[in-house]
Amino acid sequence: MNARFSTTGGMTGILPRLAPEGSGGGGASSRPPVVEMRHIRKQFGPVVANDNVNLTLREGEVHALLGENGAGKTTLMSILSGMYQPDGGEILLDGQPVRIGSPAEALSRGIGAVYQHFTLVPNMSVIENVALGAGSNVVLDMDAAERDLQAQLGEFGLNVSPRSKVSDLSIGQRQRVEIVKVLSRGTRVLLLDEPTSVLTPVEVEGLLDLIRQLKARGVAVVIVTHKLDEALAVSDRVTVLRGGRKVAELGPDQIAAGTRADAKRRVVEAMFGGGAGAGEAAVPEGGGHAAGPVLLALHEVRADGNLGAEAVRGITLELRAGEIFGIAGVDGNGQKELGEVIAGQRHVRSGSVSLDGKEITNSGVAKASALGIGYVTDERLHEGCVQSATVADNSVLKAIRRAPFSNGWWLNRKAIDAHARALIQQFDVRTPGPDVRIGLLSGGNIQKLLMARELAGNPRVLVCNKPTHGLDLKTARFVAETLRRHADAGNAVLLISSELDEIFDISDRIGVMYNGDLAAVFPRGAADAETIGQIMLAGRAGAEARA
């Protein structure tokens, strides 16, 4: 039975059938684990990303890999999926040592990965995507494949035709197609990288169900995640990494429902070492953020997206001093474009934007920023910073023309350096120094610097798009507190996020964007996650119809 599972032909040929009866619950048998990673070590420059890490995956077991940002989770998974070679240690597959030289080799050995960034071709059909590169067959028997696939899709709760175009599917549906695609290559070890980060709450539940289904089929599943609750809800085993080392492993007994609160505490402790700052306490609510004067007003604003279609469809919105206005929405519903409109980075086709009663519509980024609008982009590496430039240079990217960093013509390197050092200290940016290329820092530290850069200008209105995305709990909490403080100081914050927890945590009002429109606005505490989730998914009408 050490051979590969069979991929029998016919109706159910796509999916693995390896779990022998009765062993679905986890590897109590004498067979070796499907995957054993032993003493894995990997170094990137001076950074030890993985140090003596052991990880064991058994068939029919869901294994959650938890850890702070930069703890080494993604490195470990990249090694398992063949993207990187370990500097030390070994990988055993079914008890045999192997070398996984490339992602293709990993796939051929039955290790498949689904990343946050999907690899589907949007303008091809589902079946074309699944068949893409599936084998060496010159002629595809599309009809047979379609029947197979239809059955599989149905099994995974995907009621879409294999002929439908991927671009017509929702993000959650696409993720399922991606999973089906990977499974169709004979995958028995499935790596899911932050699988819930792009999903709405309803879709998350569906995904967790799907994972349980896979588990019953004997697939070994690894979930890399930041979200403790989801991880504990579905996993049999939890491994916690910190600073590249494995600091805890919890088995099935320890995370059974009865002891979950205890397990949670242990995991948090392991992640942060002594529960520092990782508690459940919400950020304290601000004081007088009920009714300050209106700082920013949008009236019937319309703007186009990058692809030309209208992305912001007549939004009217007022931001008051002292408040945090949260914008919830599934990615791609115009939130990003709304943020860019306010920052002056996107052209407003009609309507008006005014700051302190003064119209600033289409006055451009430089003007908007000089007038007191800050914008923390969600695309940190793409547009937020110049990766090849130093931390110091990046810290003054927007303010370089102002004193004291320059007199308009000549740079004042000393002032730039001092400014960078101050930001690094205030925001606890982990870097060897201000003269290090920012691209070498971890995502969380880059985010801290971008945040610090905007706040240094003390903006009247601060727009933040997904400010804590991908950050570890501690850093996320720090960012949330910083935003709260900034609002309490008499400024306004627009917090855009697809993460409902984040929005609920610190927003005074919550708006939901759907299809370019502000579908609903709730005062703090007036709406629950389910209502908002439904509006995110289907707009106001859809939510009411369902109710």
Add this chain to the structure above:
Amino acid sequence: MSATSATTARRALLPSGARPFVSSLFAIVAAFVVGGVFLALRGKDPLAAYGLLFTRGLGTGYGVTETLIHLAPLLIMSAGLLLALRAGIWNIGVDGQLLVGALFAGVAGSAIAGSVPAPVMWLVAALAGMLGGLLWAVVPAILRVKYGLNEIITTLMMNYVALNVTSWLVKGPVKDPDVVPPQTRLIPKEMRLPDIPGTEIHIGLLVGLVAVLVVAVIFRYTVLGFQLDVLGRNRFAAIHAGLPVGKLTAFALLASGAFAGLAGANDILGVKGLFQGNWSPAYGFAAFAMVYLARLNSLWILPFAYFFSFLAIGGEMMARPLEIPTYFTEVLEGLMLVFFAVAVYFERKFAPADRSPDAMEAEGMPSAAITAEPIVTPELPVPTGERR
């Protein structure tokens, strides 16, 4: 973290001085080796050829003097090219801009030569040359900034227009009516640029050195240089930061045009004295090659420019006695670029990854994309021009 490990970390994180030039040296050596094979295939003795190249080009006073004279336009042109390339702007049209600049300088200089003091004439001719080169970059600049048209195409096409327009002008409107061949009026020898005292090298070389220094200062100490660098390294960050992207783009194109025009004026005032219809020095290719081998570093242009200048002069001195075609040096230059590209490829491939995927998992660089999309190294701007 102990002090020593912090130092080690810093050493590993900071770029070290001359390491990037290993690839450049490899490219040069490999080009000579493969060039030697070509020579051998033609029945020439490569060792004898290279021996002549180095002994005559580097070992004789004449060779060194000629090399330094030839160096001036190369320095001016590559200084301007650097302004464009560091901003991510590919001004392929420097040769055309040089021609127009040279024609302007020839016409302006000869028109006032004799009626004003020589230094005034030089200044006027130099400014005319810069104006000519700048004007020739105006159309590509407008097309790029206003309509997002790729400057690689437009500047390239403008080269052909320049070639033909200048040769037409010099046959008609600005022709010296007193002579038969198509050329502008001659600037008398005694009114041309004087030699640096004690040498036979005209002062254009100093202009070239100053040009490189000016560009080095711009990139090191000014807001302008800072912004050009940001634009070249990450256009989207420049937009996000509210930099005047259009103005910077236009500046990069126009300034490199003006520098090319000045290089043309330099040759008119220092060497030729007039603009001839069939004159086309085509320094552009060598300038591109050397700026790349210098990895877009302003001061490193100096040694590489000298090397390329030596190659051009020494190549001629080697070619005649051995009956090797003079364009053999161009073959060498081309091979250098090919091997340079190869070297950079391996540099990237075997460079230890400097970010762990964990460091990149934050939004903006999805981990799955890490291996699929190599990070563009800043030293080499990729062609831009596409708009979203």
